[in-house]
Amino acid sequence: MSWAGKILRVNLTTGTVASEPLNMEWAKAYLGSRGLASKYLVEEIDPKVDPLSAANKIIWATGPLTGTMASTGGRYTVVTKGPLTGAIACSNSGGYFGAELKMAGWDMVIFEGASPKPVYLAIEDDKAELRDASHLWGKSVWETEEIIKKQHQDPLTRVSSIGLAGENKVLYAAVVNDLHRAAGRSGVGAVMGSKNLKAIAARGTKGVGNVANPKEFMQVTFEKKKILAENAVTGQGLPTYGTQVLMNVINEIGALPTRNHRDIQFEGAKDISAEAMATPRATDGKKHLVTNQACFGCTIACGRISKIDQNHFSVQNKPQYWGASGGLEYEAAWALGAANGVNDLEALQYANLICNEQGMDPISFGATIGAVMELYEMGVITKEVLGIEAPFGSAQALCQLADMTAKGEGFGKEIGEGSARLCKKYGHPELSMSVKGQEFPAYDSRGIQGMGLTYATSNRGACHLRSYTVASEVLGIPVKTDPLTAEGKPELVIAFQDATAAFDSAGICIFTSFAWGLADVAPQVAAACGPEFTLENMAKIGERIWNMEREFNNAAGFTAADDTLPKRLLEEPAKTGPAKGLVNKLPEMLPKYYAARGWNADGTLKPETRERLGL
Structure with a gap:
């Protein structure tokens, strides 16, 4: 069986850390990660609890295939009651953190209570302790990761943390690991911030060696990787163009929500597409896209690494953003771009970098800006209130509002509440393009x-x-x-x-x-966990x-x-x-x-x- 069989329970109020056995009856009924962590949450909190109170809990969870040789087996989830929606929140992330946590010997970490001062959790295999994080509070995700790695004198330490957005309780703050992979939606980062929990640092050297049937597992995972490699989407489209391959496709079929869903096709889609990212710029002859990147154990490698044009207005005199870093995914490019009528690829990349650096969901942020721009054009929100001009299509407004929201400055505080609360406050709740308080992603449901x-x-x-x-x-x-x-x-x-x-x-x-159906996943889980799957x-x-x-x-x-x-x-x-x-x-x-x-x-x-x- 491929579970580690152990949970780490951390009481932030008392500062205690304790190990307990995994409930195997639940593991067999709910598997792991999203399902199992949700089961623990549902059993342990009052559904009506205030998401930002000490009585809420927040859980990091791996799955039985996390850390194994199954393709893409690097995922972990963060589960809590979400502050953006008040509903159950489960946010999934890739990168390397999930596998590291599993290889340290833990299926799950449950945080309860709230710390009186900033702390982070340090995990090294069986050893886990809360440490002071006063020196990390006020730091970005990028700075936090660098400082922790230096402190631990181990570059292989993996860090899952919040930036200023989580500290300021932006209601769609994300939890970020490996610089630009994120448990992005529903405000899990705000819950972390409300508990004065800055980060988890994990280092695991144990591996995942307890699969039920090793020989069968090797054989079945090998077969299933071949299916991924030979599939047009997972073997060609995603590695070459990433999720951004969808920008022109969705625009052409008339389902690309544009200017806060007033339109369903964006005339500037081609300028912010995967093809644009891969074409040399007129300004400096360099491509926006540098390379693709894979998460732990992934044979698809859809991640984007991009480099911003150093002459762009957003990064003038800001050399910290000149290097190659996490590039635009389709959802972020849509939310920061078409949703606001902005077709400036470099401006989108800058806003995306701010979301990565300070831990903020680009979908909810971008879609909220769409609502702000519509309210601005209607004259409901004025320049005096905003501090800047913000018509649809303004790349300058997008970049400035990203900075303001991440730092919790000026009108950025209101944007950090999300579009549902903002539109209600300004008398137009119907302009929030959301369900249960969470903003739509990049598909208009009139066209799909x-x-x-x-x-x-x-x-x-x-x-x-x-x-x-x-x-x-x-x-x-x-x-x-x-x-x-x-x-x-x-x-x-x-x-x-x-x-x-x-x-x-x-x-x-x-x-x-x-490329896979459940019929492809079941035999992998069965070989790892037992024939009943x-x-x-x-x-x-x-x-x-x-x-x-x-x-x-x-x-x-x-x-x-x-x-x-x-x-x-x-x-x-x-x-x-x-x-x-x-x-x-x-x-x-x-x-x-x-x-x-x-x-x-x-x-x-x-x-x-x-x-x-x-x-």
């Missing part, structure tokens, strides 16, 4: 109907990583469905939601699902996790009324592209979704569904 149902029913607020129906509706994976129809979408969304929960909980990257059991585990998260949210006060979309998507037809004249058909899809889920008409679980899933 299944994504509307995905957003409305997502347990962590609007999210593309909980059910990526774009794979089917746009890319034809695993089967092609029509993006403009509501037919069959409830079943499609459920299949994606349950499968994704299982992928996440295994400790692997969701991008493998472009059949395809049927893995599907049931995914469904169990999804329904458990739903039950938590219902207990936290969410109702069927929260499974909705902004009026703009339900009432304002798309103006251009293939979806011209269409709104999202959520009212048609939602009742069928509830029925197929085995829920009541009010969105609560039927007793027989709870019983079947063992909830």
Whole structure:
């Protein structure tokens, strides 16, 4: 069995650190990472707890395949009650930290209470202790990582930390590891900041040596890596262009949300696309994109490393941003770009660097700027209030507001609250493009109907990583469905939601699902953990996790009324592209979704569904 079998429980109030055995009964029912950490959270906190109070808990969790030779086995999740939404928050990250934590011998670290002063947790194999972090408070993620590595005199120490955004409790603050990999959404970094917890430093030398059937595991992981290598998306598209390959594709099919979803096609998409990143600049003849990069154990290598134009206005006299660093992913490029009508690639890269450096979700930040720019153009928010001019398309405003928000300065404090709170304060709640308080990612659900149902029913607020129906509706994976129809979408969304929960909980990257189905994951988990992890059991585990998260949210006060979309998507037809004249058909899809889920008409679980899933 591939679990380490141990949990680290850290009480920040008393400053104590203790080891305890993993609940193996739960591990077999919820697998690991997202599922298992959510089970612990659900059992241990009051669903109505204030997310930023000491009574909330926050958990770092690996999966059974994390740290193994399974492709992409470097993932970890951070699970808590989210301050942006008030719903269950589970944010997933790659890089090397997750594997390091597992190789130190820990499946999970649970933090409870709050420290009276800044601290960080130092883990070296079995040894773990809280240390003073006063000298790290006020430092960026980049500085924190460098200082900790020097202190520990070990460059192989891996660090998961918050920057100024987390310290200032920006409600969508991220937890960042390896400089530019992040548990990015739902404000997990703000919870960390509320507990005076600056970082976790992990160093593991034990490896993961206890897989159930080593010979079988080697054979099956080798076979599955071949599938990834031979697939057009995971073997060619993502390594070459990264997720940014989608910018022109989604724009052409008329589903690229533009200027706060007023439009669904962006005339400047080509300027901020993967192709633009790979083309030499007119200014200095150099390419924006330097190389691609892989996380631990990954055979896809979709990560981008980019270099900003040193003459760009955003980095003049700022040499700290001149080197190669984490480059734009599709979601960030969209949120910082098309969502605000900005087509300046270097400005997007600068804002993205600030998000990485200070630990901030670029999706929620960028989408909130879209709402600010619309309110500015309406005259609701003025230059006097903002401190700057901020019309749609202003690269200068984007860069300045990124700085202000990360540092919690001026109007940046209000932007740090997210678009739902900001738009409500200024009298236009309908202009927040969000569900349950979390901003949409880069797909307009008038042009991709299944994504509307995905957003409305997502347990962590609007999210593309909980059910990526774009794979089917746009890319034809695993089967092609029509993006403009509501037919069959409830079943499609459920299949994606349950499968994704299982992928996440295994400790692997969701991008493998472009080439793998659950039938490819199950034999890897079975070889690592035991023969009971059949395809049927893995599907049931995914469904169990999804329904458990739903039950938590219902207990936290969410109702069927929260499974909705902004009026703009339900009432304002798309103006251009293939979806011209269409709104999202959520009212048609939602009742069928509830029925197929085995829920009541009010969105609560039927007793027989709870019983079947063992909830």
